Amino acid sequence: MWKSPAISYLVGHLTQLGVIRAQVLSSSYSTVSQAQVYNLREGKAVVSSEDQHHNQVNSRIPEKNAGGENRNQIRWNVSRKDKINFLVKTLLNLNDSKEDVYGTLDGWVAWEQDFPIGKLRIALIALEKEQQWHRIIQVIKWMVSKGQGTTMGTYGQLIRALDMDQRPEEAHKFWQKKIGMDLHAVPWQLCKSMISMYYRNNMLENLVKLFEGLEAFDRKPPQKSIVRKVADAYEILGRLEKKERVLEKYNYLFTEDRSRKKPKNALSKEKKKLV
Template sequence: MWRSPGTSFLAGRLTQLGLVRVGTLNHSSYSTMLSQSQKSNQATAITTAASFKDECSGQSTSQCPEQSAGGAQQRRIGDNVTRKDKVKFLVTTLLDMKDSKEAVFGTLDAWVAWEQNFPIASLKRALLALEKEQQWHRVVQVIKWMLSKGQGTTMGTYGQLIRALDMDHRAEEAHDFWERKIGMDLHSVPWQLCRQMISIYYRNNKLKSLIKLFKDLEAFDRKPPEKSIVQKVADAYELLGLLEEKERVLEKYNDLFAENKSLMKSRKAPSKKKKK
């Protein structure tokens, strides 16, 4: 479902020709296999398949499924490579490769070609590793590739993409994605995600978009959970010269500021008793 035509051809050929003994496969051969399959074209597939044929030609017929008629099916290529090593290999490859969407997408196509199910959990680990390295451009590319395959269509993934776009200095693109995928159904969007978008608008001086988003949330009777959100909205109104609207918002959500003051007093109370 998620394979490119070239990779599908390669996967099919190696599934037929490359079912080798577990003992003959190691992490190095897995890496070589993926590097070859990144090219995703028929010529590469034939060459790679031939190399596996050559390997089988040096083994006994019982070790090579194509030569052993009716023999038990062997384990698939890469089955004895740990999931951790697969993730590590993918991250290392993505970090070392040139900045090309086609190259990144081709690598990801090759990486999942040998999986029976889409490895969403492994990709999430890879994304966390890329975030740790602050490789925001790569994070964006990986998530966009996932979405192009119809995978990872959750609010959590959307939030991860918006954050990566913001960190990659692509606030306008984050805004466009919000409008297309999230902003049309604000009654169920988590406040955490709304707060994230409000902060992006605030940092990038997109004040009208910030106010529009907040008003849309108010239209669904959604009360902001913390005063920092209200303060950003009030600041936006002030910067736009809409002082009456600023006062309206501060008055309407005054309880949030009052709750914060009460919380601060309750935290200070125990410390005073200790001093006595």
């Protein structure tokens, strides 16, 4: 019976941890169809699929273990944190193979009743701390292929990972395909990330096109750093009139009336007086 290296790796490490004993019965690397799940520390087990018929026959007479729990209620007794940590460590130790990564993720989610989007997001944050940008890209692309994680937050994380992995052209294509067609609703933080990426990689035509697209929806930049990058791009491209227009239009970001803002120490004094 053929087993994917990724699934064998996953099952092998779970077995070493004393968590499961599993049989991979499908010829597809993405399916774990029958398994026995154990918590050795508690001496509990979820019965295998071979025993399901017997359990159904005797379902009217709940069998209890020494701890008073019904056998049918016993599940994989592993904490959420341990599951996430295990996945992160497994992903960090895998070879740079799409098949291995996808197979591992498929095997991991096979133990969940619902798609564990929350756990995967925590795992992605952990991978970010390790600066595993290439692995983050693989995980998010796998999620999207499953129809999951199709949110601006996940897309932004993918854009950032592609940028850090020095793949700006791929990030640009993804932006055009999934995000850029709906500029009136894209969060400014995500737009700022794209403008910064274009600026760092000298993709200035794309930068000014994005900014002008946002202006077409009457969306005003929230920070002067964005205006500076746009003005610099216009100058490098030789469009000095547009540079001056932008600087003049958003001049208020550079000349904020500081008198309207009271210093923090003044505010604290006022609070003390009220007390």
